[in-house]
Amino acid sequence: MGAVKSKRVPRAVREQQMMDAAVLTFARRGYRAASMDEIAEVAGVSKPLVYLYLNSKDELFSAVIRRESEALVAAVTAAVEPGAPADRQLWSGLKGFFAHTTENPDGWAVLHQQARTQGEPFAREVAAMRAEIMTFVTALIGAAAKEAGCDGELADREVSALAHALVGAAESLAEWVNTGTDEGTSGERERPAPRDTAATLMNFAWAGLGRLIGGGRWSPEG
Incomplete structure (x- = not known):
């Protein structure tokens, strides 16, 4: 039998997960100290995926605001x-x-x-x-x-x-x-x-x- 494929998370849901992680990280670490690596880790995704969906730290912060x-x-x-x-x-x-x-x-x-x-x-x-x-x-x-x-x-x-x-x-x-x-x-x-x-x-x-x-x-x- 072939491997069971994991269910693909819709883009909108994944974006909200990353935004939630960003809110938590920015609030607790501050904008300057917060890193995209940390946000990706909290969201449970890869750093390239965060950049793919939300482009940059500045754009992510603006989207969160x-x-x-x-x-x-x-x-x-x-x-x-x-x-x-x-x-x-x-x-x-x-x-x-x-x-x-x-x-x-x-x-x-x-x-x-x-x-x-x-x-x-x-x-x-x-x-x-x-x-x-x-x-x-x-x-x-x-x-x-x-x-x-x-x-x-x-x-x-x-x-x-x-x-x-x-x-x-x-x-x-x-x-x-x-x-x-x-x-x-x-x-x-x-x-x-x-x-x-x-x-x-x-x-x-x-x-x-x-x-x-x-x-x-x-x-x-x-």
């Missing part, structure tokens, strides 16, 4: 409750964000720690993802102001600034959750659930945002 960016944006937008009040939409979007970044810590590390610090074109890829999320959050805050009847009192510039502050806070919290440690302390701490992290940010941001939308403003004059 695009895939992880698309997955993050999709997770946030899919989590939002359509037709719900603005605060519920923001709450559900934050839960989706923190759930995704908690479940995919390597992907988040690639986007937040690696891609943003490696210059062009990688930083531009991440900036495009952030701009998409920023537009989404800006629309939610604008909708909240409109619901409260004060959309004319919050200028577009102020709404945009609030969106940038909120997205930046969410990114910082995601980093804090995924590192599992606090500065100035030793040892790991218990990581909060995505729902709890989202509630923390809503309590911090929406209490002030809700007051602002309701007409209350802080003044340095008191």
Whole structure:
């Protein structure tokens, strides 16, 4: 009897296996230190096959950034409750964000720690993802102001600034959750659930945002 032939893995499946291996390697080794040899080993394929499918380390890194960016944006937008009040939409979007970044810590590390610090074109890829999320959050805050009847009192510039502050806070919290440690302390701490992290940010941001939308403003004059 002839030898049994192994089942041929479809190209799309093989590419995803290599991309998964690349995400893990880039996240844990860093872009500069990661090698195509190591990525091939983690994926269980030959180095020439990685080059055949994904061309170069730079192109592979760009492909990883695009895939992880698309997955993050999709997770946030899919989590939002359509037709719900603005605060519920923001709450559900934050839960989706923190759930995704908690479940995919390597992907988040690639986007937040690696891609943003490696210059062009990688930083531009991440900036495009952030701009998409920023537009989404800006629309939610604008909708909240409109619901409260004060959309004319919050200028577009102020709404945009609030969106940038909120997205930046969410990114910082995601980093804090995924590192599992606090500065100035030793040892790991218990990581909060995505729902709890989202509630923390809503309590911090929406209490002030809700007051602002309701007409209350802080003044340095008191």
